[in-house]
Amino acid sequence: MAEVKFEKISPADFFYRNRDIAGFTNPSRSLYTSIRELVENSLDACEVGRILPEIVVELQEVGEGSSEDVKVFRLRVKDNGIGVDAEHIPQAFATVFYGSKYGYRQSRGTFGLGGTMALLYGQITTNKPVTVISCTNKEIHEFVLRIDIVENKPIVLNHKVHENVNNWRGTIIDYYLEADYTNSKAKIVEYFKNTAIVCPNASLTFIDPKGRLYYFPRITEKVPEPPREALPHPVGVDVETMKRLISGTKSETLLSFLTSSFQRVGPKTAKEVLELAGLSPTINPKELNHEQLTALVEAVKRYKKFRAPDPTPLSPIGKDLLEAGIKAILMPEFLYVVQRPPQSYSGFPFIVEAAVAYGGKIQPSENIQIYRFANKIPLLYDERADVVWKVVSERIDWSNYNVPKGAPLAVITHICSLKVPYKTVGKEAIADRPEIERELTIAIRECARALKHYLIRVEKRAITMKRLNIYAKYLPKIAKFSAELVGRKEPPDVTKLLEKIGVTPELLEKIRLEEQESAA
């Protein structure tokens, strides 16, 4: 008989064994993912406190690694965010599935996994502990930590408390990892560049192992409203969620439980739902039996009249900030930005922002350049698995918008939501939920139409200029010739006539200069 061994493993152990699925596939991508996860935690820590982000990332080569391109690096990420309370530091940085991102709130991180995975990767490749320094507003705490992978818990090797003389606030992560910078450099620099587009109020500094400084200064001092935590929307609620809400409620009747635990549920809606479930509004929710609970959830599912989710907890980039970011980084000749009204999928509100940028510093290229963002982070891998690629490459026929193949064209998209439907834990590709696909298509089409008008205008202007050029050149000659023909010494003054049809004195002067040049 075959022998089968059963085993239970901890979440840290699971991701240790399967780090590929969290984006740690090889030494180069792991470096990119590590930097990205830590920078995103830093940006979240600033945004939540309405702080203008000031982030410094330093990567130093400190030793040989297991192959030619793979070296040991020291990575240090410093921010000026709200800091982490000392009591939470060990767990927050050294426990998988321990985090502050599990609420019904928009944030860059969603899985409570990335930061710890970055440190875990450092530990298993170098066997060195991690230093975390953080301050919320009083004294500064410095921890030296190791992750117990089997138990999924932190081991505190050292804890010091420093006086905060300069009134500093923020977090510093300082640790070692084995990685490949040679083959990840391009992606990492692209990551910072694209982050600067969507976070124009952040100051980002990256010092690479060769000592090169990549500095993306703050372009605007505007601080967007931080995302707010919201009540869940009833659409998409299941028995498990209902149970949790009931166990957390202080309400003593079903009626008050429903209106206080969900958004978009007033007394009228609550009564209709309860009637559908065959439950009295006065029942204490904590006393529901199994069948009643199921009936309540079924009624919520069958009730089709809930208003769409409240979009106010969302924090889009905003047209102005997005425009400023794209102009500063891509420097296009034409730019059109759209922000769509809020929509929702399975109870989660979302907003699509999109832009089309053309010409200027954008290089012509065979494929349309796509810049994808979600909850204010750039997505750089697995482009073809993303819904944006599908829309740009398969849904939209660019020739309808006078865009030739190989044009210098970039499409920029941003999707913000309380829950971005990522296809992977590595947060690289967004699933093609029909509601999101539809909004993207509408938004990009609107941009494409604006581009079409611009391209037509440019073409028309070129034709007009050509025509005016001809008038400006030949009208004076015709005037002179006609004057000679009728025996007049002075030709009539055509300047007025030329001005009337749009030839400015400047254009006339330009043509005179050109003629002199071609004569010389």
Added chain:
Amino acid sequence: MAEVKFEKISPADFFYRNRDIAGFTNPSRSLYTSIRELVENSLDACEVGRILPEIVVELQEVGEGSSEDVKVFRLRVKDNGIGVDAEHIPQAFATVFYGSKYGYRQSRGTFGLGGTMALLYGQITTNKPVTVISCTNKEIHEFVLRIDIVENKPIVLNHKVHENVNNWRGTIIDYYLEADYTNSKAKIVEYFKNTAIVCPNASLTFIDPKGRLYYFPRITEKVPEPPREALPHPVGVDVETMKRLISGTKSETLLSFLTSSFQRVGPKTAKEVLELAGLSPTINPKELNHEQLTALVEAVKRYKKFRAPDPTPLSPIGKDLLEAGIKAILMPEFLYVVQRPPQSYSGFPFIVEAAVAYGGKIQPSENIQIYRFANKIPLLYDERADVVWKVVSERIDWSNYNVPKGAPLAVITHICSLKVPYKTVGKEAIADRPEIERELTIAIRECARALKHYLIRVEKRAITMKRLNIYAKYLPKIAKFSAELVGRKEPPDVTKLLEKIGVTPELLEKIRLEEQESAA
């Protein structure tokens, strides 16, 4: 100050909140994923016991769901595998990260997640418990289970023991889920069809909600060698793995520890590694301090002379079985199958098998039809994110192999490994590890060359037939005419001459019939 709440969640809770990343994205894909995960567990349970699989899947519609296409279904999957010991049943089916697939062994499942996720999805959509019936060889155990998501542990609602009168062995899973069959039917049927290609020794039955029976009979009685568990290969070992191996070893010296804990490490290699690490071979491994442990791992990393991983634990499909499977299901006119020699990536051995099938029942289509398999399971989603798509669409120029656009062409690939580098927990796309990409390219090119020769032969044969047709038609006429010219009554017998150049009596007969027809 912003308020930040920290929270720790269980693995079951994590996947409950993020079921998208495990393939449970919407009611139609969730049904496909559920069936697939349970069938794959069944196939593994047969293979490990060298049993010819006999799997019956029954899907019944039992009630209305939350929208028009979404209904409540009862799903029942029955196999004749080795069964699960009663003491393990509750945990094996109702705990995330509890499983038998964590060893260094080839298996369909890899994450210890899929089966439990399928049942968890049923629970949260219907709030009904799950019935698991299993028998290893003695009495039959029947459990009624529920998953405690917050605690990640099973709740046993009922446990009965039945006498095993018919000497049955196997497992039955019987539960309810809310899902969409209308929009997943095509994928589910395709899944069974493709599974039949790679498991030609399995008998697969699917009874759909309309009572339609999809039956894929066993094509061969051959049972492949079951995958064996192997020692880890030293390449890719890190401090964490080294610690675990040391804590599990009975060896009292480093020398015997290394040779007994790793494959491909004999006394000579072990001594060289220890010399590189500056460690004496007689040290007790359990007494290594932190620095010595790191030095040992570093030495293993720097030692470049390990032999490639042992491929014998791998269980490929085999050329014969693959050929039989493809012939039975796709019924092509031409088929060429290749099995590449074993290779390895980061310490994991793998084998690539590939086939090109052309014509016959294969329909012409704009894109080449790709059938992807990994560890004997079909992969149906996210084709464009897979390394096979990259190779077929971007690496190989099919016009070099005389294959026109839109040809009736299918490419079939199978990758087996002790660890398939999936990009997602949903096991749909394989990462483009350079070693795997290379093997795939070589294998498919070899098939393509064989196809090219076949296509050239077909074309030549067509040209020859045309030429022979002309001879067969006109030689007799020329003979007759010549005879008349010289005044002979009977024309010379050209049959011998025709036979000499390859015109058979059958061909002559065929031409005669054709002439009669066109004359009529």
